[in-house]
Amino acid sequence: MDAEQHKILGNRLFAEKRFEDAIKEYTSAIIKNASVCVYYTNRALCYSKLEKYDPVISDCRKAIDIDPTMVKAYYLLGQALTEKKQHTEALNKLKTGYELAIQKKVSYVNDILQALLVARKKKWDDDEAVRLEKESELLRYVKGLVEKERKELLEKVDPNDEEEIETINYNIDERLSKIQTVFVQSKDNAFRREIPDAYLDKISFNIMHDPVFTPDGITYERQSLLDHFKRNGYFDPISRNPCRETDLIPDRSLRDAIEDFLKDNGWAAGN
Template identity: 45%
Template sequence: MLGQALTEKAEFDLAISHLQTAYDLAIKDKVTFSGEIIQALLSAKKRKWELEEQRLRKNESEFLKYIKGLINAEREKQLQKVNQKENRGPKEVPDYFLDKISFNIMYDPVITPSGITYERTHLKEHFKKIGHFDPLSRLECREADLYPNLALKEAIEDYLNKNGWAADY
């Protein structure tokens, strides 16, 4: 709650710190509502990113805005040509950043013994509701068998820092 209150007061760094601590404690204490904490944490990160974007735009000079506008217009024109050739759709989060259970972007990815990565909280819910097995491979799996996927977690955090829109994906 403190993290959410600090998010509302636009004290994002402190809010993110408190929400991260709350999430770590929820995982440690095996609390089932850690998914709500993740959503609050992602929301705080998104709002921080949006605020930083507003500050950057406000501080730019008019000349720089004009030059950037010309560059971006040309870049968009080139991207449209490439997109027409490749027939790509709108921006999407890479599939390997998405949880195999909820299809949401992962915050705390873990690897099962079968090598499949899931969001920790969704996999724990699966264990409680359905049983102690890997949802895709159907091999027996317990919480003690899970290992954090630190490389993927770092890649997702980097992606979210550069693409704030993806927090709502």
Template identity: 30%
Template sequence: MYTEAITLCPYVPEYYTNRALCFRKRNVWKRVEEDCTRAIELDHKSVKAHYMLGLALLEREEYAGGIQKLEKALDFGRVGDPEGYMVEEIWQRLAKAKYTQWEEESNKRVWRLQELKKTCEKALKQHHFLEASQTGSISEEAADAHAERMKQLDQVFEIAAESDTPTEIGFKWGLRIKQPTTNPSNWLVLQVPDYLCCKITLDIFRDPVISPSGVTYERAMIVDHLNKVGKFDPFTREPLELDQLVPNLAIKEALQAFLNEHGWAYRT
């Protein structure tokens, strides 16, 4: 049906995104990519086209390109229909993709650190034994110096692995997963600072807005509250209208900085 429509009128982007949706349901990702690319050529702000193209690229494990398209879809979606269902759906897929990308890169970094640490430990031990062989014995002072160097080496690699280790500030979530650290057997608790989490959902912010009272909420949640519960701030109980909500750019910037440093927080 859509192929016929495209043949008759090849300049309507919706025809391509609708056909791409059909291909998506059949997992024909190459055709999804082709149709969405054409739709974007006709309408560069097409949320559906950027979204499905992002999914198609992720299927090919092109995480950088896929994430870029999902981010564009999210930006255009928030401008056009910030409370729409697609914004939430896009965010979920974007967060999953970013977490997967971080996890893969993290595993590679940790493996390289472990290999480098083994090499350094081996070099220190060889140096220690060489000194012992030259003197004929190991003095208590030399043993203590060797132990101190090994301790310093551990500290250096602990610091190097911090970006791949959950932070221990502002304990918020009780989500336990196995994290790749210098000790892979460790089980750690993922934590996100309170100020980066919505007071209604208790989840990490996605699109934070601030009310006149100074309280920051997740946009979708506070809008839902205003529409279904009443026109008041849920925490201060003061009157509140939709047009009084303002994007909290400071929190949004802080959130992005936190996510850039702690990619594990994308796991929702």
């Protein structure tokens, strides 16, 4: 049995969800011909289904070494890196995969875009968890200083002077309450956010990743517009004027503004 036959058998086993068996066939194909990147990405997809992300990463890197334009490899690699919390590289790989997918007009470009948005959201979630933990540590530290001050003040007071003791405790409790309020308000403000309307796609109403504008000056998410062309014909959805893919102009300034917004508001990637 040659390498291609092993791949074909692996594909059949994959379709039957027999991922471990499919991996064995793709491995046999690689042993017989290690220069075909599809064998690696097919095996990587099996590992991904089994949530074994380290071999996914290894296989995808090998596939990219063989063919630096292999969209599927960047897509699977970005997803695996996201699961391993290697967020910066995950975003870079998915962005590369998305750009190649647009160039090659692959059918699953929306899946790549969704993976990119998920990666952004998970990075922000992890960064936010670290920030909140640091904030909690700071709150505990500040409260500790105030309690230390309470103890020092009470040690200087006559134990029988109930009025002075009550005054000290009242003032310290008031200060602790104000400190707690400041931290709570800070946390509340962090979630009182809205996505600027200009950042939202006028078709899907999701935040845009790759904004483009039509000859009428109306901005859309590129892939949403391409999907519209396929479904409905070549015209601007709002102006109804003729418009084709070749007429679209990247809105780089808006894309940069959205990138900056998402760095501090990664929650918006899931909206």
